[in-house]
Amino acid sequence: MIGIKKEIKMGSRDSILANIKRNKPDLLPLPEINLEQFEDSLDLVEEFTKKVEIVGGNVFNLASKDEVLKQVKALFPDTSHNYSTVEGTSGFNTISLEALQRPHDLNDLDVLVLESLVGVSENGAVWVSSNQLPVRVLPFITKHLVLVLNKSCLVPNLHHAYKALNGIDNDFGVFISGPSKTADIEQSLVIGAHGALSLSVFLIA
Amino acid sequence: MEHSVAASIFNKNEAKVNWHDKALWFVRHKRDLSVHTVKGWEQLRELGSAIKAHTLSNLDNYLVEFEENALKNGVQVHWAANGEEHNRIVHSILKAHQAKKVVKSKSMLTEECHLNPYLEVDNIEVIDTDLGERIVQLAKEPPSHIVLPAIHKNKEEVDELFQEHLGTKPCNGDPQYLTNEARKHLREKFIEADAAITGVNFAIAETGGLVVCTNEGNADMGAHLAPVHIACMGVEKLIPKQEHLGVFLRLLARSATGQPITTYSSHFKKPREGAKMHIVIVDNGRAEQLSRPDFRASLHCIRCGACMNTCPIYRRSGGHSYNATIPGPIGSILSPGKDLKKYSSLPFASTLCGSCSDVCPVKIDIHKQLYKWRQIITKETPQPAMKKMSMKFMGRMFSNPKQYQKIGRAGRWALRNLPKGLINARPNVWGKERDLPKGPKESFDDWYKKRNKNGK
Incomplete structure (x- = not known):
């Protein structure tokens, strides 16, 4: 048939890499991402709030961080x-996390309040x-x-978000958009699959 | 079994087919609404396609870079030439950790390698934790869609399955109740698990990290609790830099379900303190697909499922009719590369309407590749005598305009005058399940000439 077959007998790492090297096309250019083509000049707070609601979360506007506990x-x-x-x-x-033996012991946690440094308007x-x-976990x-975020930390889209994250070394990180959800039973949306049953974002002025 | 035969089985339940068809079209519609609000969407698709094409053209180097960085992050990296080797590696990691209970989030690759049955032979319990995948696992079926694994099941069937396996109460298929029960059942499994297996959506050469996307949070519940996390990925999951995630995460969920992004886009880089992390990089036919200039773009695929949701054949034949790990249009261009004979009917399960190519977020020319596979399959695999004969006949007819006109006239006359029973007689497969239109009096050619004569 078409194509090149026949592996040379080596450890799998080397044979896989050798096959790919032999079969790949000539080098193609890596395009630049031009951010201007995606600028839509929408209001960041308004758009962010709309998107968080679309994905099943709620946004609360707070005058300062001092109000976080009261609102919670x-x-x-x-x-x-x-x-x-x-x-x-x-x-x-x-x-107390210091007293925590294993992450499993968090299974009864009711409310968690975390701070964030980046929020994305286009997708909440x-x-x-x-x-x-x-x-x-x-x-x-x-x-x-509950996620607490300064309004000034909002960026229009994911391109800007990754720019903001560039150079920050994180062992683990996650974009969270809304509470956990599923539509695997007849396409009916159910909020609260395995993760959080509700998500509130506190936007600090 | 040929696709058309399997499809006719699915089509026996007309109400269900209609529901399936409409449900998937609705998802396609949500995709449209979502992408139309993104400024520069077409440029975004161009970028996605070009980044993938570049990555494939330098894939060996990016894989080496990825491995180097992953090792620096304290992650162990394994390489598997095929499904068998992949299963052996995963099994040996589990054995080393004395893991008997495994939770797995969605990974089409482990489906492709048939990992679950391999592990189950050694009495390792593997629980699929995505709700849809858990449903089909309980039903002992493969997923019928890559994003919506249980789309072929109605809620009453899920109700019965859960009563039988999870001891739930009859609920007339109440999705809220059933999902809550699944949450409780699977929460126990997460807490008990000795190891977590996940797929990989994107692997970043620059950082050695990987991204896993879910709506349910099941990949994270598994990976952050179990003492060992095994991530399984095909070689084509590589992207060069973290900034490229901006392009692909914007494309993926919008194309898949119309969501602006999945609920969780988790970026794993280093194992958490006290835990282990392994990555298994799998070829299993991908390097060979890379050697085929006509078909290598199929490796751009980011597994969003948009081509399935839009495909008129997929929507009306169901994912199981493809009898392949990846069903639908994209599966029909990937599968023949693995086994031309076994999957020889799949590239014909298409109208070549091109809708799949139109919605593909990384601009794979799916319908053109389907057509190209047809050329190869017709030459290299035996074709039914009836098809060969009619193809020869049509070839002759189309190459002779006079004859074509004559036969066209006769055909139009027949469609106007012959009784239905005769028109829809067995040799005419086009008359199966449908009535042919009434033959028009004039041909397009007649109409066109007349129109020109009447002044422009």
Whole structure:
């Protein structure tokens, strides 16, 4: 048939690489990403809020970080397992990560409050990375997730987001857009699959 | 089984086919609404295509760069020439960790390699944790769609499956209740798991990191709890730099479901403290596909499923009718490269309408490749006598205009005057399941000449 076959007998790494080297086409250019073609001059806060709502989350506008706890308590008045990494909110915490034996023990976590440094208007995604995340499973295992973000941290699209992240070394990071969801049963949208059942984003003025 | 035969089985339940058809078209519609709000969408597709083409043209070097950086990150890297070697590697990692309970998030590659049955032989429990995949796993079926694995099942069937396997109460297929029960059932599995396996959406040469996209959060629940995370990827998942994620993550979810991005786009780079991370890089026929100039662009695919949702054949024949790991238009250009004989009917499961190519986020010329596979298959695999005869006959007819006109006239007359029973008689497969239109009195040629004569 067409194509080149027949592996040369080597360890698989070398034979795979040799086959690819032999079969690949001549080098093609790597295009530059020109950001101007994507600029849509939409209002960042308005667009971000709209997109977070589309993906099933809620946005709350706060005058300052000092209001975070008050707003969290208004949303979740009766929760017993709480954790926050926001400065000045440690009184809210009912669990201690230092005492944590294994991440599995977070299974009862009700509310988690995390800070973020990048939010993306075009898709409502908020970046959470290991630098702000003492235990990786936290934003997934919690029942309710609150993400706190300065308005000035909003960027129009993912190209800008990766520019902002460039050079920041993260062992792990995740864009979170809305609460976890599925539509695997007859295409009916159900909020709350394996991850958080609700997502609130606090935008700080 | 040929695609057309398997499709006719799916078509026995007309109501279900109609639902399937409409549900997928609705997803295609959501895709349209979503992409039309993105300024520069076509340029974005161009970029996606060009970045993938460049990466493939330098793939060996990018793989080496990726490996080097992944090793620096403290991740172990393995290479598998084929599915068998991939399974052996995954099995040996699990054995080294004495892992008996494994949670797996969606990975079409592990489906392609038939990893689950391989591990189950050694009494390793593998739980598919994506809800749709869990549903088809309980039903002992393969996924019928790469993004919507259980799209062929109705909620009543899911209800029954869950009653049988998870002990749920009858609920008339209430999706909220069933999803909640699945959440509880799978939460237990996440907590108990000795190891987590995930697929890979993108692997970044520059950082040695990889990105996994889910809506449910199942990849993360698995990988961040289990002591060992094994990520399995085909060689074509590479992209050069982190900034290129901006292009592909903008394209992927919009093309797949119309969402602006998946709920979670998780960037794994280093293992978490006290845990291990392995990456298995798999060829399994991809280097060979790379050698075929006409077909290598099929390796651009980012597995969004848009070509399936839009395909008039896929929507009406169901994913299982393709009898291949990747169904639909993209599967029909990938599969013949693996086994030309076994998959010889797939490139014919198309109207060549080109809708797949129009929606493809990385601009794979899918319908052109389907046509090219047809040329090869017709030459290299035996064709039915009836088809060979009619092709020869048509070849002669089309090469002789006078004869073509004569036969056209006779055909139009027949379609106007002969009884339906005769027109739809068995040799005419076009008359199966449908009535042919009434033959017009004049041909296009007659009409065109008349129109010209009547002044312009």
